[in-house]
Amino acid sequence: MSSSTPSHFTDRVAIVTGAGSGIGRATTIALAEAGAHVLGVGRREQALRETARAHRNIATLPLDIREEGAAKAVVADALERWGRLDVLVNNAGTTAVMPLAETDRSVIADLFELNVTAPSMLAHAALPHLRDSSGSIVNVSSTYGHRPLPGGAHYAATKGALEQLTRSWALELAPEGVRVNAIAPGPTKTDVLAAAGLSQDAIDAMHDYERDRIPTGRLGAPEDVAAWILRIADPLGRHITGQVLTVDGGLELV
Incomplete structure (x- = not known):
C-alpha cells in the first residue's frame, strides 16, 4: 500500500459492483490494498476471478444486479462472509450512443434499469447495515x-x-449517520464503449476527440477514479455528504 493510500479501511467491508474491469476492478483492488474486505460483483465470472487474484481480501459474486432479488443476495453474501457492511460502491453501469432520431424504448429501459434502478435497490438492501456502521454509499x-x-x-x-x-x-x-456521495469520471480508459457495441475504430476516434478537449491532455485511468472513491468513502470524512466530485481532467470547465 502506498503512503498516499488511505489506511482507514482496515477490517471494513465494502461491496463494489462492476468489479470485473475498469473503474470497478481498480476500486476493488484499491480498497483491498487499504485493508478492507471487498465483495466484487459483476456478470462476468472469469473477469471477476482476475480481479480476485489481485488481493487475498477480495471475494467475488457473479450475478446480474438487475435481476429480481439480486440486491438482497449481494448484501446477504457480504454479511455472511464478514458480518458487517461499511461501504457500497454503485459502479456498474452501461452507456448507449443513441441520437433522438434513433430512439429505442428497450434501450432506454435497459439504461435506467442498470444505471438507476439497480443502484437504488442495492442502496435499499444495504441501508440497515450502513446505519449500523455509520457507513457510506458512493455512486x-x-x-x-x-x-x-x-x-x-x-x-x-x-x-x-x-x-x-x-x-x-x-x-x-x-441524521442517521449514513453519508452518500458521487464521483463523476470524465472519459476514462475502460471497456464500457466496447461493451456498448462500438467498433474499435469508433472508440479510437471518440478517444482522440475527447483527449483533444480535456485540458490535462489525457484520458483518465481507472486508478485515477478509484483513488477519489476511496477518499470520499474514507471513514474519517464524516462531514462530507451529498457531493458530486468530478474527476475529468478539467473537461467540465470547457
Whole structure:
C-alpha cells in the first residue's frame, strides 16, 4: 500500500459492483490494498476471478444486479462472509450512443434499469447495515450527469438521475449517520464503449476527440477514479455528504 493510500479501511467491508474491469476492478483492488474486505460483483465470472487474484481480501459474486432479488443476495453474501457492511460502491453501469432520431424504448429501459434502478435497490438492501456502521454509499456518475451529451442524451439522463438520488439520499440519511456521495469520471480508459457495441475504430476516434478537449491532455485511468472513491468513502470524512466530485481532467470547465 502506498503512503498516499488511505489506511482507514482496515477490517471494513465494502461491496463494489462492476468489479470485473475498469473503474470497478481498480476500486476493488484499491480498497483491498487499504485493508478492507471487498465483495466484487459483476456478470462476468472469469473477469471477476482476475480481479480476485489481485488481493487475498477480495471475494467475488457473479450475478446480474438487475435481476429480481439480486440486491438482497449481494448484501446477504457480504454479511455472511464478514458480518458487517461499511461501504457500497454503485459502479456498474452501461452507456448507449443513441441520437433522438434513433430512439429505442428497450434501450432506454435497459439504461435506467442498470444505471438507476439497480443502484437504488442495492442502496435499499444495504441501508440497515450502513446505519449500523455509520457507513457510506458512493455512486459512480459521469461528467455527462451534469453536462449535455449530444447523441447520448438518455445515458446522460440516467447519470443526472443518479446524481439527484445522491443529493436526496444524503439529505434524507444524514441524521442517521449514513453519508452518500458521487464521483463523476470524465472519459476514462475502460471497456464500457466496447461493451456498448462500438467498433474499435469508433472508440479510437471518440478517444482522440475527447483527449483533444480535456485540458490535462489525457484520458483518465481507472486508478485515477478509484483513488477519489476511496477518499470520499474514507471513514474519517464524516462531514462530507451529498457531493458530486468530478474527476475529468478539467473537461467540465470547457
